[in-house]
Amino acid sequence: xxxxxxxxxxxxxxxxxxxxxxxxxxxxxxxxxxxxxxxxxxxxxxxxxxxxxxxxxxxxxxxxxxxxxxxxxxxxxxxxxxxxxxxxxxxxxxxxxxxxxxxxxxxxxxxxxxxxxxxxxxxxxxxxxxxxxxxxxxxxxxxxxxxxxxxxxxxxxxxxxxxxxxxxxx
Ligand code: MG
Numbered sequence: 001x002x003x004x005x006x007x008x009x010x011x012x013x014x015x016x017x018x019x020x021x022x023x024x025x026x027x028x029x030x031x032x033x034x035x036x037x038x039x040x041x042x043x044x045x046x047x048x049x050x051x052x053x054x055x056x057x058x059x060x061x062x063x064x065x066x067x068x069x070x071x072x073x074x075x076x077x078x079x080x081x082x083x084x085x086x087x088x089x090x091x092x093x094x095x096x097x098x099x100x101x102x103x104x105x106x107x108x109x110x111x112x113x114x115x116x117x118x119x120x121x122x123x124x125x126x127x128x129x130x131x132x133x134x135x136x137x138x139x140x141x142x143x144x145x146x147x148x149x150x151x152x153x154x155x156x157x158x159x160x161x162x163x164x165x166x167x168x169x170x
Contacts, residue, residue, distance in 0.1 A: 003158075004095065004155055004156055004158070005054040005055065005092060006054060006156070007055070007153070007154045007156070008053055008151070008152070008153050009045070009046035009047055009049030009050030009051075009152040009153075009154075010046055010150070010151050010152075011046040011049065011149070011150050012148065012149040012150070013035055013040045013042045013147060013148055014034070014146065014147045015032040015034050015035065015146050016032060016033065019032065019035060020033045021106060022040070022076070023041060023042070023043050023101060023108070023111070023148065023150075024043040024044060024099075024101075024111075024114075024118055024132065025041065025043075025076070025077050025080075025122065026118055028106045028111055029106075030106035031105070032105060032146065034148050036066075037066035037072055038071055038072070038076050039073060039074060039075055039076050042101070042149065042150040043101055043115070043119075044119075045060055045076060045079065045150070047083075047119065047123075048060045048079040048083045049152070050152040050154040051083035051094075052086060054087065054154055054155075055087050055090040055156070057083070057090070063079070063083070064079055080122045080123075081122065087156060088159070091159055092157065092158060092159055093156065093157055094125050094156060095157045096130070096131075096154070097120075097123060097130045097152060098130075098131045098152070098153050099131065099132045099150060099153075100132075100150070100151045101132060101135070101148065101149070102135045102137055102149040102150070102151075103147065104146070112134065116131070116132055119132070137149075
């Protein structure tokens with residue numbers, strides 16, 4: 001019989017004033033935003049790595065090199081969709097997603113519901129199967145604070161029927 005799989009992803013981006021701030025695919029009004037080659041969304045990058053890791057498909061840098069000009073400014077949802085396709089091609093579906101986002105700004109709480117809904121949509125699961133926890137960086141030394149860190153773990157189960165795939169029919 002085929003067993004489930006877990007995958008783990010970790011990412012961190014420094015932030016700079018005046019940059020757009022997108023976390024988990026949700027645009028957040030904030031004086032600072034993550035610096036990155038793509039849109040710099042650390043949560044979606046960690047999710048991408050978690051999905052790829054669960055099916056032993058390498059990491060985001062192998063699939064989307066940050067030296068490639070076509071990845072500049074990319075919507076990180078594209079990375080997640082690509083990783084999810086690897087999951088489906090390997091015969092699995094996402095069971096649930098748990099995440100931690102660590103940053104001093106923005107505050108995650110007002111956006112948590114929208115982030116969970118967006119990740120659920122990207123992973124073809126219901127929002128109740130996604131959890132995102134916000135943590136501050138207060139315990140970190142000065143100078144290490146202005147960054148956004150994200151960790152994601154996913155559980156996959158073997159896909160037994162086509163009905164296991166929740167469609168994007170909304
Ligand atoms: Mg990244």
